[in-house]
Amino acid sequence: MAIKVRIPTPLRKLTNGSDEVFAEGRNIGEIINDLEKSFPGLKERICEGDGKLRRFVNIYLNDEDIRFKKNLETELKENDELSIIPAIAGGSI
């Protein structure tokens, strides 16, 4: 099942500039692994070495944070959409 994943600006270098990509998987962990196959380097930007999501990156399933669902094991259904939302800090200078 192909799921739409929204890519934030800082990671678009890895997706050849695409802001939306599609990946295959039954749950979010599988989607991330599939994204890594298509866009090498993406996984390490959002996951720690042990595969857990980094603490300054959130993934939203539709409008809900997956940390409050089953995290990377959250299952997906057709027409679900994922968004990767990293913390951003800029404001001043």
Added chain:
Amino acid sequence: MDFTEEQIERYSRHIILPEVGGRGQAKLLKSRVFVLGAGGLGSPSLMYLAAAGVGTIGVADGDCVDLSNLQRQIIHNTDRVGKPKVLSAKETIEKLNPDIKVITHHGRLTVDNIREVIRDYDVVLDGSDNFPTRFLMNDAAFFEGKTLVSGSMFRFDGQVAVFKPQKGFPCYRCLYPEPPPKGLVPSCQEAGVLGALAGVIGVLQAVETVKELLGIGETLAGYLMIFDALKMTFRKVKVMKDPECALCGPDATIKELKAYEEQACEFKAATCES
């Protein structure tokens, strides 16, 4: 409070709004808001808060106006290059609205001074440019029981949220538990930012602040607004209160302010003429 004739005219477009009225305007004039950063986000928020008649505005920034700031930091101008940003901001605010009392802090906020600095304000705004300051501000706002209106931006993306854990809503650490390690995320403006994006995000912060002060409408407490300037989309997602939050959760482990290491690109020699 009694308005002067001039105030009735100045604030007439607020006063005729049933949601604001004379009472709401009087409330704004008695309100105190603190803005961290007189930069990209602070510029538009400070100007709209001043225009709205927020009676006391505190502003902290350790930098001086640089020519490269003027692409987005509209509270400053070309004549003020080299001047401390807080003084430049004060000058603009006082010209815009003489009703406003401006309190300036020219310097960095640290573990040692931030709680005291924000203590006397009703709402605090974060327009800072780095993660250590964002976490410091969040933690200080939590310990002082202040509502925090947070805005941030990067290239063409912006985020806005309202954090008020003291009212049962999530805090910044519920959303992002820890800052990124050094060097992993470009958090400085060397990555570039669309100037007008600062206006969009800073003005949204001002809107949320005024609503919080007046107690009207529904603010972004418990939500995160994500703006993508290239696609011109706004997305609002839920922010849950994290039961395991190290700051505001029931088993909190953070009991006092902690300082995070600054990222290399944030070091800069701020030399001021005055």
